[in-house]
Amino acid sequence: MQIEKFPGVMLREADVEQGRVLTTQWQPNLKYGWDAGIAIGRFLSELKQGRIVGTKCHKCHRIAVPPRIFCEWCFKPFDGWVYLKDTGVVNTFSISYIAWDASRLEVPSIPAVIEIDGASHGMGILHLLGEIEPDPAKINIGMRVKAVWKPPQEREGAITDIKYFKPLEEGRR
């Protein structure tokens, strides 16, 4: 490259803190009200009843969760609702030491993709694991897990009506 000098002036934290450069700040105050929609609305109201529901597409021979009103593969309406189990298999997991804003967490969380029993192979949802040590040696991909629900009176029709999924001892479904 013939270019010898590259543009860009690097700032250090002290430049900002000691006011050597001028900055302006603004904190947005926005609020959104999201409609759950037809498919997820039903999904959430079933969660409130302690049930996980999916949708089936006859043409693509699959049962999907989270449910949707249309199949994104064949682009036809889904053909109906199917109750699934509240058990499943850990497809993958991680152990998070940081919160959503990159601040450190005192107690790590264990996000996981859980393939739900009764849905087609590979159909997972994002949730958390609990009642297990946050230790990669003690959690396994392929491990069977079961939903731990909030008590019925505390459920509000939200994904958090399931507190987390806990390891399932084999033989006890």
Place this chain on the structure above:
Amino acid sequence: MGRVAVVGAGITKFMHRSEETGKELAWEAAKMALDSCELNLEDIESVVLGSAPDAFDGVHMKGEYLADGAGAWRKPYMRGYVGGGTGVFVGAQGWYHVASGLFDTCLVVAEEKMSSCLPHPQGAFLTIFDHTLERPLGPNLIWIFALEMNRYMHRYGITKEEIALVSVKNKRNALDHPCAQLGAEITVQDVLDSEVMVWPVNRLDVSPTSDGAAAIVLASENVARRITDKPVWIEGVGWSLDSAYWTNRDLYYPRYVECAARMAYQMAGIREPRKEINVVEPYDPFSYKELHHLEGLLLCGKGEAARLTADGVTARDGDLPCCPSGGALGVGNAIAATGLMKICEIFWQLRGEAGKRQVPGKPRRGLAQAWGDLMQVGTVVIMGV
């Protein structure tokens, strides 16, 4: 479709925080690109700008805000945005502006200023997740990459040590890049000893957030031959988007990257990518992503990329140099700008102008690739001389 050449390139330093605004960074890179091929703004018929989420800047429609810096005054102008895939996508977008015959020249600029988002741009990423089913669980962006990395490791029995070699290689390569933010001589042990962010991802497995910009000038064949005796041709472009239902996909393999690559290979007439691509800049925002992407690009078999890295095949002097620039891990990850930085790197490598970063053996064909959204989009540009 007409042939399209890259005839000039420019880039700013990549920094944690720049004094320049995004608009100023965009102008610096664009001006350098124009100067590099001795063109003026009046020679430019169309402008394409790439920049990632508006949320980084807190500026709605930031394409319009940045337009003046990108050289778009009273010109046909368009912003491309496909998340982390943006920086390579705009190469494809600029290509079809010219290949279509609509324009003889196109200035392509990519800019990112992430430092404005306080306390950390990570906060802006929260809005990528489904508002009803995912955000209530408190996700952060590293979660999903940690989930993907773990699935990938599990599928092939790949270790964190093997993956850490990518960070070691790319940060070392970046020592030779005059614009790099995080060039360093580190060891695998340094990576493993660095703070665990979201297991299996440690801090040194992750690229830094950055401010920076890059730009290229594209020209039709007739115009390119008048501008330079060293045109670098865009031989193939490809892009593909997978489903947003990311928990319904097996994350071990980036199928959408394969789709994008196949589209680009077909256009370029490439049948055996491993033999016909001499230098590659796969997107490496995380160490495992370079491996994941080499496989998706069909540059090695599934699960084989870690071994290629361990064997030195992907080193700058190896048989398939990967990220000779230093990549996102070393140069920095100013999202859209990093993708276009990779196209700039292939341009300089194929012209033999990469200085200390030059890969040996006079490479004739190179590939740049980026990736983004909810582990969802693949974008590919193949260039040749």
